Amino acid sequence: MEKADSKSRILVEMKQVTKAYASRKKLFTRSSPQVLALNSIDLSIAKGEVFGLVGQSGSGKTTTGRLLVKLESPTAGEIFFNKTPISQLKGPGLKTYRSRVQMIFQDPYQSLNPHLSIAETLLEPLIVQKIGTPDTRTEKVIHTLDTVGLSPGEAFFNRYPHQLSGGQRQRVAIARAIVLEPQFIVADEPTSMLDATIAIQLFQLLEQIKETFGMTFLFITHNLAAARYMCDRIAVIHDGHIVEVNTADNIIRHPEHPYTKQLIKVQPGFKYTR
Numbered sequence: 625m626e627k628a629d630s631k632s633r634i635l636v637e638m639k640q641v642t643k644a645y646a647s648r649k650k651l652f653t654r655s656s657p658q659v660l661a662l663n664s665i666d667l668s669i670a671k672g673e674v675f676g677l678v679g680q681s682g683s684g685k686t687t688t689g690r691l692l693v694k695l696e697s698p699t700a701g702e703i704f705f706n707k708t709p710i711s712q713l714k715g716p717g718l719k720t721y722r723s724r725v726q727m728i729f730q731d732p733y734q735s736l737n738p739h740l741s742i743a744e745t746l747l748e749p750l751i752v753q754k755i756g757t758p759d760t761r762t763e764k765v766i767h768t769l770d771t772v773g774l775s776p777g778e779a780f781f782n783r784y785p786h787q788l789s790g791g792q793r794q795r796v797a798i799a800r801a802i803v804l805e806p807q808f809i810v811a812d813e814p815t816s817m818l819d820a821t822i823a824i825q826l827f828q829l830l831e832q833i834k835e836t837f838g839m840t841f842l843f844i845t846h847n848l849a850a851a852r853y854m855c856d857r858i859a860v861i862h863d864g865h866i867v868e869v870n871t872a873d874n875i876i877r878h879p880e881h882p883y884t885k886q887l888i889k890v891q892p893g894f895k896y897t898r
């Protein structure tokens with residue numbers, strides 16, 4: 625019974641997902657070797673959960689995020705969202721999916737279009753999804769800017785990304801991710817380009833968004849302390865394999881896999897504490 629309950633609470637599920645890329649080195653060699661970024665991974669994320677994905681550079685974290693928001697497709701395996709296999713989504717179903725899942729990228733300098741004002745950046749998804757009227761869209765944008773701490777929203781309307789600080793840009797990226805009120809957000813190292821004080825403020829903002837909207841998050845980071853601060857459960861990924869999944873506390877206090885133990889050892893000290 626308990627098992628059936630926990631199954632029905634699953635929002636996102638990856639089953640035996642593999643992703644191979646043609647190696648970037650192929651230009652310099654005669655053969656075209658492949659990089660196995662993900663090697664048959666299984667993962668399930670419950671509704672309302674903040675789920676951490678932690679691993680060192682090149683372990684497959686961003687690839688996982690990009691597959692989940694359907695920026696890329698798996699080489700093998702399947703991803704389910706609300707039990708629907710996302711590989712089969714097309715036309716209106718795919719458009720709906722694109723409104724329900726969003727990604728916040730590591731680098732707000734690159735993820736925002738420098739030619740769009742902040743208003744245009746946030747209006748675009750509402751227009752593409754044909755949500756509201758011009759008036760209600762404008763109201764929604766102002767309200768969303770207020771929600772992410774860019775207040776009053778009107779003051780940011782006509783500004784461009786280059787007129788904002790790094791922290792403010794990442795707030796705009798978060799606003800763009802939440803303006804459609806998605807069910808699931810992939811946050812890929814959202815604070816790694818920012819200093820620790822700004823990072824804490826953004827963590828608090830993401831928590832507040834989760835409380836207000838009840839969204840589910842995949843929080844990608846190489847920093848175990850940040851994952852512990854933010855997440856309910858953490859999966860540790862190494863070389864395209866998930867080596868361990870547990871509650872955030874158990875991963876830190878009782879790591880089981882040698883790689884997790886090594887990760888904890890090499891972390892420079894836990895900056896983020898409650």
Ligand SMILES: Nc1ncnc2c1ncn2[C@@H]1O[C@H](COP(=O)(O)OP(=O)(O)OP(=O)(O)O)[C@@H](O)[C@H]1O
Pocket residue numbers: 645646647648659660661679680681682683684685686687688846
């Ligand atoms: N488009 C691509 N073409 C070829 N190889 C790729 C591509 N994207 C990723 N890779 C390779 O796949 C592996 C996993 O990369 P990925 O970006 O998912 O790792 P990551 O854990 O997010 O690393 P980082 O923390 O440095 O961003 C790496 O070996 C990477 O070089």
